[in-house]
Amino acid sequence: MTSTPTSQFDAIATLEDAGLRITGQRRQVVAAIERKGGGFTAEDIAAELEGVGRATVYRTLKLLVEADLICKLALPDGTPMYSASRxxxxxxxxxxxxxxxxxxxxxxxxxxxxxxxxxxxxxxxxxxxxxxxxxxxxxxxxxx
Amino acid sequence: MTSTPTSQFDAIATLEDAGLRITGQRRQVVAAIERKGGGFTAEDIAAELEGVGRATVYRTLKLLVEADLICKLALPDGTPMYSASRxxxxxxxxxxxxxxxxxxxxxxxxxxxxxxxxxxxxxxxxxxxxxxxxxxxxxxxxxx
DNA sequence: CTTTTAAATGATACTAACTATCATTAAACT
DNA sequence: AGTTTAATGATAGTTAGTATCATTTAAAAG
CATH class of the missing domain: 3.30.1490.190 (Ferric-uptake regulator, C-terminal dimerisarion domain)
Structure with a gap:
């Protein structure tokens, strides 16, 4: 049994504890993040989840950053990247x-x-x- | 006599040493930066220098960052800011x-x-x- | 000084990464 | 099941830049 670095259920539970609604879209964004190894961009997620609107992807990433479940960081030139927090x-x-x-x-x-x-x-x-x-x-x- | 934290002539000389041409626009951008105390945005400079094109402002700021004469940094939300290096x-x-x-x-x-x-x-x-x-x-x- | 030439500029259009608006949908509480 | 209010998605707008390319000009050459 390997460790579960960032469990979907943790993230979902954290959002739920914050009084937020658990929607299919939010589950999909969280699941997509878990599938990524290192860093990813918001557009990566949006492209992968065609059934989820771009605005929703950005809104969900912001929530996850605020909840400290993911980090937003920047490449040397300022290009923004996200990374799941372990x-x-x-x-x-x-x-x-x-x-x-x-x-x-x-x-x-x-x-x-x-x-x-x-x-x-x-x-x-x-x-x-x-x-x-x-x-x-x-x-x-x-x-x- | 007060100290000259970031002398315009230093910046201009550095650009010149790098084999770049010293244009009126570049002098204006450097002078505008010197007038700023702390941080500033590219749009601050562009708005202040109506005679200098936006593209030129961005190009010049990039040169100055590469020459370590100014720094590009980011607010917590990622908003980019520039700051003259002392x-x-x-x-x-x-x-x-x-x-x-x-x-x-x-x-x-x-x-x-x-x-x-x-x-x-x-x-x-x-x-x-x-x-x-x-x-x-x-x-x-x-x-x- | 004038000519040359390549670098720099500015206008324009474009891209990336968001954000605001608002009518529609759907969690989740009762 | 019904109600309420948060969440969504389509769209348009914003911010911070970058690409293109015809025109200008710094500065090297003559």
Whole structure:
């Protein structure tokens, strides 16, 4: 038995707990996200689910981001990508060659933020950190 | 005599050194950026410089980003912002209330990246970090 | 200085990633 | 089953850019 990284039922249950209606479309979006390995775009999902309107896809992704069930991040040029969340308080590595997105968890990032509390005027309410990489697969490929 | 944080002549000289032509439009975009305090959008610049075409504004901003003379960053919702660079290897704090953007320099961030070298599969080629805050001015204002 | 030439510009149209509107549909509570 | 109100989808609009290409102009050459 393998682990269930992001269970559809978790996501659906979380939406339900938030007082939202569980519609067929929302189930389909959640299921489509689970089928994706790394990152994906909103248009990926919209193209895959022809029976679900584009507006609904965007609305559902926004709900999932707000519920911390998925993350919205950006490539170096600003192109938005989404990624299913597996662990809390993580950050992302993004391969600039193949677009693969991985989560990583590093407590030192949290330590940096605490040290910034002394350095930054004002109250820290959030942060974003992305590390851009050339992943092992791309480095090992013939085009190296 | 006050310091010249980002001198127009620096930016123009850098573009010139890169073998680019120094046009009136590029001078105007650089001058407009210098007049801005914190962050700004491409449309801010385009609206301010009616004599310069929108496409040229976007093209020039891209050149300046590539030359590390300005940074492109994003608000929590992904809205892109630009900010003139004053120091190297810095990161940004963005006030989620008033949009003020400040640079900060923290060597611990660089230390985190070095520690990630051991944790992340692949080669780190870049990173982005933004800290979202409520700035002192907004915290101190009546609406607190 | 004038000529040359290739880079830069601006107008226009286009794309990507959303967001607003609003009539219609359907969860889910009773 | 009936009611209510959230959710949907079609459409149009917005924001942030990019592509095309005829025209202009910086700057190198003569």
């Amino acid at each position: 662990v809390e308080h993580h950050h992302h590595s993004v391969c600039t060659s193949c677009g693969a997105i991985e989560e990583f968890r590093d407590t030192t990032v949290e330590r940096v933020l605490r040290s910034l509390t002394r350095e930054i005027e004002g109250e820290i309410v959030g942060h974003r950190m992305e590390v851009f990489i050339r992943c092992r697969k791309c480095l090992d490929s013939p085009s190296g | 120091v190297e290897h810095h990161h940004h704090s963005v006030c989620t209330s008033c949009g003020a953007i400040e640079e900060f320099r923290d060597t611990t961030v660089e230390r985190v990246l070095r520690s990630l070298t051991r944790e992340i599969e692949g080669e780190i080629v870049g990173h982005r970090m933004e800290v979202f805050i409520r700035c002192r001015k907004c915290l101190d204002s009546p609406s607190g």
